[in-house]
Amino acid sequence: MTNESRDPIESLFKEDRLFPPPPAFNHNGGMSEDLYQQLIREADQDYEGFWARLARSEIDWLTPFTRTLNETKAPHYRWFEDGTLNVSANCLDRHIARSGDKAAIVFEGEPGDTRTISYSELLTEVCRFANALLAQGIKQGDRVVIYMPMVPEAVIAMQACARIGAIHSVVFGGFSSESLKGRIEDAEAVAVVTADGGHRGGRIIGLKAICDKVLDDCPSVRTVFVLRRAGNPISWREGRDVWWHDAVAGMSPHCQAATVSAEHPLFLLYTSGSTGRPKGIQHASAGYLLGAILTMRWVFDIREDDVYWCTADVGWITGHSYVAYGPLACGATMVMYEGAPTTPDAGRFWQICERHRVRIFYTAPTAIRALKKQGDEYPRRYNLDRLRLLGTVGEPINPEAWMWYHEVIGQKRCPIVDTWWQTETGAHMIAPIPGITATKPGSCTKALPGILADVVDSEGRSITKPQEGGYLVIRRPWPFMLRTIWGDPARYQETYWGRFQNRYYVSGDGARRDADGYFWVMGRVDDVLKVSGHRLGTMEIESVLVAHPLVAEAAVVGRPDEITGEAICAFIVTRGPRPSASEQARVTETLRQWIAEQIGAIAKPAEIRYADNLPKTRSGKIMRRLLRAVASGTTVEEDVSTLENPDIIKQLQGDAGR
Numbered sequence: 174m175t176n177e178s179r180d181p182i183e184s185l186f187k188e189d190r191l192f193p194p195p196p197a198f199n200h201n202g203g204m205s206e207d208l209y210q211q212l213i214r215e216a217d218q219d220y221e222g223f224w225a226r227l228a229r230s231e232i233d234w235l236t237p238f239t240r241t242l243n244e245t246k247a248p249h250y251r252w253f254e255d256g257t258l259n260v261s262a263n264c265l266d267r268h269i270a271r272s273g274d275k276a277a278i279v280f281e282g283e284p285g286d287t288r289t290i291s292y293s294e295l296l297t298e299v300c301r302f303a304n305a306l307l308a309q310g311i312k313q314g315d316r317v318v319i320y321m322p323m324v325p326e327a328v329i330a331m332q333a334c335a336r337i338g339a340i341h342s343v344v345f346g347g348f349s350s351e352s353l354k355g356r357i358e359d360a361e362a363v364a365v366v367t368a369d370g371g372h373r374g375g376r377i378i379g380l381k382a383i384c385d386k387v388l389d390d391c392p393s394v395r396t397v398f399v400l401r402r403a404g405n406p407i408s409w410r411e412g413r414d415v416w417w418h419d420a421v422a423g424m425s426p427h428c429q430a431a432t433v434s435a436e437h438p439l440f441l442l443y444t445s446g447s448t449g450r451p452k453g454i455q456h457a458s459a460g461y462l463l464g465a466i467l468t469m470r471w472v473f474d475i476r477e478d479d480v481y482w483c484t485a486d487v488g489w490i491t492g493h494s495y496v497a498y499g500p501l502a503c504g505a506t507m508v509m510y511e512g513a514p515t516t517p518d519a520g521r522f523w524q525i526c527e528r529h530r531v532r533i534f535y536t537a538p539t540a541i542r543a544l545k546k547q548g549d550e551y552p553r554r555y556n557l558d559r560l561r562l563l564g565t566v567g568e569p570i571n572p573e574a575w576m577w578y579h580e581v582i583g584q585k586r587c588p589i590v591d592t593w594w595q596t597e598t599g600a601h602m603i604a605p606i607p608g609i610t611a612t613k614p615g616s617c618t619k620a621l622p623g624i625l626a627d628v629v630d631s632e633g634r635s636i637t638k639p640q641e642g643g644y645l646v647i648r649r650p651w652p653f654m655l656r657t658i659w660g661d662p663a664r665y666q667e668t669y670w671g672r673f674q675n676r677y678y679v680s681g682d683g684a685r686r687d688a689d690g691y692f693w694v695m696g697r698v699d700d701v702l703k704v705s706g707h708r709l710g711t712m713e714i715e716s717v718l719v720a721h722p723l724v725a726e727a728a729v730v731g732r733p734d735e736i737t738g739e740a741i742c743a744f745i746v747t748r749g750p751r752p753s754a755s756e757q758a759r760v761t762e763t764l765r766q767w768i769a770e771q772i773g774a775i776a777k778p779a780e781i782r783y784a785d786n787l788p789k790t791r792s793g794k795i796m797r798r799l800l801r802a803v804a805s806g807t808t809v810e811e812d813v814s815t816l817e818n819p820d821i822i823k824q825l826q827g828d829a830g831r
């Protein structure tokens with residue numbers, strides 16, 4: 174399982190369509206061309222002063238900070254460190270006097286049930302659950318795992334943790350019990366918040382039952398809060414399990430927001446990297462909040478009367494910054510939807526947009542491609558005239574999908590903000606300012622004010638030649654960056670700063686800039702895949718595969734896929750003889766099921782191929798580039814003469830066992 178990194182690929186397509194800001198679009202979120210230029214100049218002239226000024230104006234501090242950036246322990250940067258605040262108070266309490274009755278969350282369940290929660294009601298619910306956490310002995314700094322469907326209580330639980338200074342770690346509901354266990358163990362979580370089940374794709378996903386498979390082996394967990402959502406039967410462990418409704422019954426609707434330091438960890442979010450073990454990305458309180466607020470204003474142009482909808486699940490960073498924190502901190506009204514985009518049919522997103530009068534809509538390219546494929550008749554059934562801004566995130570968007578989004582959904586009226594960022598960056602980094610930046614299909618355009626993005630060569634030199642690919646890096650620390658990897662500062666340093674001797678933050682993406690200085694992100698240069706926008710590590714999948722008794726060796730690569738962006742292709746050497754053609758289907762099903770159990774259904778390979786050996790160099794490295802070519806059916810251009818056994822290429826090419 175040794176590996177070689179992917180070189181930043183020279184991008185082949187050349188997209189030169191330019192879409193000037195639609196004249197009808199007024200950026201009322203406070204941005205103008207002049208202000209934008211001024212922000213860029215300000216950040217350039219006085220970097221720390223720029224962030225300090227914004228942090229003072231956007232955040233309600235309990236104790237104002239006096240130090241902006243502490244670089245003494247670089248790359249463990251600290252921002253605003255002597256200030257104190259509470260993130261939940263910044264999201265809720267500060268709106269109550271003026272907009273307590275305003276809708277904070279407009280929820281729609283997959284079965285069609287709806288619920289509107291005002292800011293005052295949300296604050297009450299958050300306080301009651303925060304008191305329930307306290308009543309169970311959960312303290313500031315304790316870790317709480319949240320494993321929930323996309324229902325308002327997921328946000329309430331996150332906000333309640335923030336309120337008492339507990340550190341949440343949300344685990345996406347699509348991850349398996351084993352993944353959940355790994356995350357609970359790594360964070361030594363004292364409590365889990367879950368639900369009996371959630372609705373997804375017309376089925377009930379029994380989240381509590383998934384928890385039950387592993388919780389007996391997680392001694393750190395003292396309490397399991399269970400929300401009744403789907404009403405499915407569940408099993409129960411007295412003394413550990415508590416119904417959410419019982420836990421909050423009789424709890425006071427008031428809960429003093431804890432005072433925490435600016436650097437207090439707000440949350441951990443586990444994400445896949447290029448090794449077998451997911452890493453707990455740790456974000457701080459104040460800097461993270463600042464990023465979420467500023468980008469809601471700059472990139473989403475959020476206004477008082479907007480209805481905003483980000484379709485991301487709270488299990489991902491997008492569901493943190495742009496569901497659980499950013500919109501609330503800005504006092505916005507947001508839609509939250511529990512289910513699948515195609516339930517009952519491919520019109521569901523557009524129906525929700527019409528029904529709840531959505532004005533700002535943010536989703537992933539994979540969803541756009543999947544819905545585009547279903548045909549224009551679905552969006553045409555609904556009135557989408559209220560939409561005024563569209564966004565995408567998670568992977569490069571291909572120009573065809575961009576054009577469909579622009580023409581059919583945005584009716585050529587709505588700017589599209591293609592936002593590049595990562596779990597680690599906390600908030601948007603490279604993105605257009607709607608109404609100001611002209612857009613190009615497939616480009617995330619330019620770095621936001623204060624973000625010093627660059628493309629560098631393997632020596633770390635800035636690449637100025639247009640269209641030349643290199644490593645996408647950030648030249649200076651920014652307030653909403655990750656602080657460390659939970660429990661593993663050395664891995665943090667090595668992963669993000671090691672490549673160029675601590676000079677830059679290394680994103681792991683390859684990118685190029687065009688003659689206008691626009692960024693074009695070309696995908697990962699490491700062993701991370703983006704499947705339906707979900708981030709998966711090839712090494713992680715490989716280590717699960719080789720743990721199965723049938724498998725001797727495994728290599729996992731991505732291949733392009735029209736809908737999911739990338740699809741997982743696994744190459745397997747079994748123990749004993751290679752399975753015959755008739756046996757392959759059975760082995761494949763066994764292994765796919767194994768991966769679903771160990772990681773989650775999102776990591777199931779689309780294809781598994783079998784060979785007697787894997788192609789390796791004489792030094793024993795798996796030739797991944799060659800495997801990628803085999804997986805995507807392109808010509809193998811590698812020199813295979815050095816292979817131990819050149820015949821296996823034919824075996825791999827000819828022997829696709831789906």
Ligand code: PRX
Nearest residue numbers: 566567568569591592593594595596694708
């Ligand atoms: O490869 C980039 C891709 O998604 C990666 C980050 O994944 P994750 O941490 O799961 O966060 C996704 C949501 C922020 C990046 O390294 N990516 C994200 N946004 C874009 C993108 N690639 C191209 N264009 C984007 N707009």
